[in-house]
Amino acid sequence: MVSQTAQKTQTHPSPKTVKVMRSYQLPLKCADQFQREEINYRIRSLEERQDTLLTPGVVKTAVKLCRSNTKERFFTRKLCKEVGESPNIAESAYHWLHIAAKGKIDKEQKVKGMINFLVKNPQQQVEWIVFGRSPYTENSLGKYWGKKRRYIINLLSNSRQQLDSYSKKKRRNYYFSNNLVFNGVLPIYSQQDIVQGIDDALDYQTNTFSQLATLTKNQQAFLNKLKLLKQEQHVVVPFLTSWINSYHSSRWKSLKKLAKELAEIIGKPTRKLFSALRQIIVFTLFDHYMQSVPQLLKGLNLENLVPLPFKRKKKGKLPVKLLMKKDYVITREGNSKELTNKVKKQGTTILGFPQKGKKKLTAEVLFSPKVLQYLDNGAEIKVFQVSSGGAPGFKPRVDVVLEGAHDCFHSSNLLKSYLLKIPKGKQSILGLDVNRLGKYMVVFNTPVSLPKDLMLLAKRYLKLTDKVLEELNRGFLNKRKVYDVKGSCKLKGELNRVYQRRSRLLREITSLLPHFLAAVMVKKKCETLKIENLSADPTGTKGALAKAIYNMPDSLYIYKKAVWLASLELGYDVKLQVVDPYYTSSRHYGCGGTISRRKGQHDFAPCSKCGQKVNTHSNAALNIASLSGTFLPHDLFPSSHV
Numbered sequence: 039m040v041s042q043t044a045q046k047t048q049t050h051p052s053p054k055t056v057k058v059m060r061s062y063q064l065p066l067k068c069a070d071q072f073q074r075e076e077i078n079y080r081i082r083s084l085e086e087r088q089d090t091l092l093t094p095g096v097v098k099t100a101v102k103l104c105r106s107n108t109k110e111r112f113f114t115r116k117l118c119k120e121v122g123e124s125p126n127i128a129e130s131a132y133h134w135l136h137i138a139a140k141g142k143i144d145k146e147q148k149v150k151g152m153i154n155f156l157v158k159n160p161q162q163q164v165e166w167i168v169f170g171r172s173p174y175t176e177n178s179l180g181k182y183w184g185k186k187r188r189y190i191i192n193l194l195s196n197s198r199q200q201l202d203s204y205s206k207k208k209r210r211n212y213y214f215s216n217n218l219v220f221n222g223v224l225p226i227y228s229q230q231d232i233v234q235g236i237d238d239a240l241d242y243q244t245n246t247f248s249q250l251a252t253l254t255k256n257q258q259a260f261l262n263k264l265k266l267l268k269q270e271q272h273v274v275v276p277f278l279t280s281w282i283n284s285y286h287s288s289r290w291k292s293l294k295k296l297a298k299e300l301a302e303i304i305g306k307p308t309r310k311l312f313s314a315l316r317q318i319i320v321f322t323l324f325d326h327y328m329q330s331v332p333q334l335l336k337g338l339n340l341e342n343l344v345p346l347p348f349k350r351k352k353k354g355k356l357p358v359k360l361l362m363k364k365d366y367v368i369t370r371e372g373n374s375k376e377l378t379n380k381v382k383k384q385g386t387t388i389l390g391f392p393q394k395g396k397k398k399l400t401a402e403v404l405f406s407p408k409v410l411q412y413l414d415n416g417a418e419i420k421v422f423q424v425s426s427g428g429a430p431g432f433k434p435r436v437d438v439v440l441e442g443a444h445d446c447f448h449s450s451n452l453l454k455s456y457l458l459k460i461p462k463g464k465q466s467i468l469g470l471d472v473n474r475l476g477k478y479m480v481v482f483n484t485p486v487s488l489p490k491d492l493m494l495l496a497k498r499y500l501k502l503t504d505k506v507l508e509e510l511n512r513g514f515l516n517k518r519k520v521y522d523v524k525g526s527c528k529l530k531g532e533l534n535r536v537y538q539r540r541s542r543l544l545r546e547i548t549s550l551l552p553h554f555l556a557a558v559m560v561k562k563k564c565e566t567l568k569i570e571n572l573s574a575d576p577t578g579t580k581g582a583l584a585k586a587i588y589n590m591p592d593s594l595y596i597y598k599k600a601v602w603l604a605s606l607e608l609g610y611d612v613k614l615q616v617v618d619p620y621y622t623s624s625r626h627y628g629c630g631g632t633i634s635r636r637k638g639q640h641d642f643a644p645c646s647k648c649g650q651k652v653n654t655h656s657n658a659a660l661n662i663a664s665l666s667g668t669f670l671p672h673d674l675f676p677s678s679h680v
């Protein structure tokens with residue numbers, strides 16, 4: 039047992055040594071509204087000065103500097119020297135510039151990877167040239183880099199757009215072609231060419247698929263679509279010819295629209311023909327683009343495919359960063375350590391806003407109990423970030439950035455308050471079933487009732503859903519029916535606000551949940567927490583909570599955090615295991631009979647074998663606890679904001 043733990047610390051750095059940064063918004067207490075507005079005004083002018091420092095020349099120099107050395111201190115010193123500026127405010131401006139320059143360099147690496155991928159995949163290359171998109175590329179690179187699809191889509195379309203301005207500059211080069219202009223004009227093609235394109239696409243696909251032993255459902259469907267388009271080519275070809283030969287502001291959108299129209303015209307309105315049509319376009323244009331594009335890509339200067347930072351910045355939008363150990367444009371009480379100690383004692387600190395020829399104004403930053411606890415846990419104040427607010431409040435905003443080990447950032451208060459309400463007991467394996475919001479939203483394989491605050495939030499959520507939103511929606515439809523523009527606009531606004539309020543409630547629930555789950559694990563001396571694999575329930579029949587959890591950037595985040603919190607409290611690593619959700623809700627635990635839920639029978643349903651009325655949720659939790667699943671590797675607790 040001992041040697042095992044030792045091994046673990048070797049392969050994974052202990053969470054205690056890894057430092058993370060978190061930022062929290064804090065209220066700023068000004069003497070009165072007049073002073074608040076004056077302070078806000080002073081911050082605003084600092085933001086604008088910061089802005090004027092970031093000229094295109096400085097940005098260019100910054101990126102160059104960053105390429106040679108990415109350390110921030112080196113960067114700022116060097117940049118101040120080269121630019122010949124060193125007012126305090128430059129420190130803040132150059133801090134943002136440093137982040138942006140690093141971002142550009144990182145993006146260049148990604149574009150390089152993308153271009154390499156496209157060079158190896160000619161069909162995707164043509165697709166990217168024509169559409170600025172390529173779903174296959176998006177999937178492959180997204181998986182490879184572990185990035186969200188949205189990120190890759192932006193990467194593809196931004197670099198495609200950037201390629202245009204780049205090749206415009208190289209107009210004199212032999213490979214420049216008018217037809218490379220994104221979304222504009224494609225080479226002129228005849229109907230005969232399109233027919234050839236259809237045949238080529240179909241041949242190619244039939245050939246490729248014939249080498250596979252079996253086709254997946256998707257592959258078979260794709261082939262059928264191509265065959266359908268071939269069969270209906272007397273309709274398809276004229277439309278595609280006109281699509282190629284006319285101007286479009288977005289090739290992607292217009293072909294998508296055409297795909298829908300074609301499906302309707304050929305009498306199969308439900309068929310999704312977009313991917314097959316794209317394939318035909320790629321095969322039609324293939325020879326043309328393969329003559330010039332590969333050379334173009336090989337000769338590209340990647341730096342030009344990612345624009346310099348702050349090209350389209352908004353004036354005065356960067357907050358003023360108050361770095362520590364500096365005599366600054368906004369004054370603070372001491373450096374990072376001194377300040378941390380002071381705040382720990384007093385719970386507040388003073389920021390000063392001097393201005394030449396005017397009285398220095400001060401305001402108090404109030405620390406919330408939560409942030410104070412993080413400081414007590416060992417986190418340190420790293421930096422303040424101050425930004426001005428707009429009309430009508432003109433309220434300045436202050437964020438504090440803390441740095442510390444992972445375990446600084448948890449407030450055990452919440453967990454402790456939950457502990458009081460949970461009955462003691464030993465349950466080394468806990469199974470957890472997640473359901474609709476309400477009394478049964480989280481159910482264990484042992485009876486535990488939900489805490490009051492979670493219940494209250496769920497009740498408010500349900501009230502908004504069942505009553506408020508329904509009424510508003512009905513009202514909105516009525517207003518629309520009678521063409522009451524003003525009335526329907528007003529209701530639409532109200533609807534949006536209620537939706538927002540509702541999603542805030544859900545967010546609050548999901549942020550409290552790990553603490554409650556951890557409290558249960560602590561009280562039951564749990565060793566393994568078993569949960570259902572939610573991604574296998576894409577229909578989302580389990581309601582808002584399960585959906586919210588599944589839609590988080592890391593769908594296991596809540597459980598990982600809960601297990602982590604419990605482990606801190608228990609002093610040993612609680613394990614997390616994922617179980618496949620088959621039959622967990624339909625098989626009667628211990629009896630083997632089938633529970634047949636009829637409409638409306640969410641919580642209780644009869645067993646077909648023994649006739650007992652079963653609580654479907656605790657039954658599911660019992661099943662989950664009894665199944666064997668996959669252990670998740672004990673990784674560092676993932677932080678959602680660093």
Ligand SMILES: [Zn+2]
Nearest residue numbers: 626629645648
């Ligand atoms: Zn039964």
